[in-house]
Amino acid sequence: MEVVIVPDSAAGGELIAEAMAGLLRQKPDALLGVATGSTPLPVYEALAAKVRAGEADTSRARVCQLDEYVGLPAGHPESYRSVVLREVVEPLGLSEDAFLGPDGTAEDVAAACLAYDRALTEAGGVDLQLLGIGTDGHIGFNEPCSSLASRTRIKTLTEQTRVDNARFFDGDIGQVPHHVITQGIGTILEARHVVLLATGEAKADAVALAVEGPLSALVPASALQLHPHATVVVDEAAASSL
Numbered sequence: 115m116e117v118v119i120v121p122d123s124a125a126g127g128e129l130i131a132e133a134m135a136g137l138l139r140q141k142p143d144a145l146l147g148v149a150t151g152s153t154p155l156p157v158y159e160a161l162a163a164k165v166r167a168g169e170a171d172t173s174r175a176r177v178c179q180l181d182e183y184v185g186l187p188a189g190h191p192e193s194y195r196s197v198v199l200r201e202v203v204e205p206l207g208l209s210e211d212a213f214l215g216p217d218g219t220a221e222d223v224a225a226a227c228l229a230y231d232r233a234l235t236e237a238g239g240v241d242l243q244l245l246g247i248g249t250d251g252h253i254g255f256n257e258p259c260s261s262l263a264s265r266t267r268i269k270t271l272t273e274q275t276r277v278d279n280a281r282f283f284d285g286d287i288g289q290v291p292h293h294v295i296t297q298g299i300g301t302i303l304e305a306r307h308v309v310l311l312a313t314g315e316a317k318a319d320a321v322a323l324a325v326e327g328p329l330s331a332l333v334p335a336s337a338l339q340l341h342p343h344a345t346v347v348v349d350e351a352a353a354s355s356l
């Protein structure tokens with residue numbers, strides 16, 4: 115695992131956007147796994163700036179979702195499908211055909227999970243998976259105690275994660291779904307390159323446990339220690355407990 119400490123989130127965004135641009139130069143139709151939340155926004159902004167400047171070509175790039183809420187109506191602005199369309203697909207000028215995601219509106223959620231896990235494999239696998247980290251050490255929506263070998267499946271959110279994510283739902287925890295679909299930890303570990311970005315002091319303890327702590331299902335992000343090509347990009351605040 116490589117740990118890169120950058121001065122701030124903009125520098126982290128630039129570094130990862132450059133890695134994505136470099137990958138796309140080698141493999142124009144690379145499949146980029148994208149994360150939601152506030153942390154990765156500087157990555158998408160920096161990559162879109164590179165596209166505008168002619169320094170990155172996303173015309174054949176493909177993107178896929180990491181996770182999704184279950185039960186939000188189709189088109190809900192906070193469904194992760196809507197978020198990825200708004201924050202990644204549209205600014206990068208991708209077509210919706212280049213976008214893979216699980217169906218959080220499916221009646222048979224278990225079948226939707228299986229179908230998404232298969233779709234990722236059939237698409238040739240994820241070339242670069244971008245991750246954030248929850249304050250409790252979760253990746254995707256793999257909450258503490260998730261099996262390190264888990265596949266895409268339905269999970270129940272912890273109270274802490276629902277509190278953390280209420281800011282996207284007018285601060286009203288009652289609107290935050292209880293259930294989600296997430297790529298499993300085993301699924302995430304199949305990506306050829308996994309890049310975790312963490313910024314801000316609130317992530318410092320989770321980062322230290324993930325990077326320096328024992329491999330443990332209690333800290334899902336510690337599973338990246340098993341990956342042959344994992345890069346952890348942290349700003350100085352998120353690195354403060356290392």
Ligand code: GLP
Nearest residue numbers: 149151152153246247248254255
């Ligand atoms: C959610 C997402 C994660 C993300 C986490 C942290 O739980 N499912 O993929 O990493 O939030 O979000 P933020 O970057 O906003 O702190």
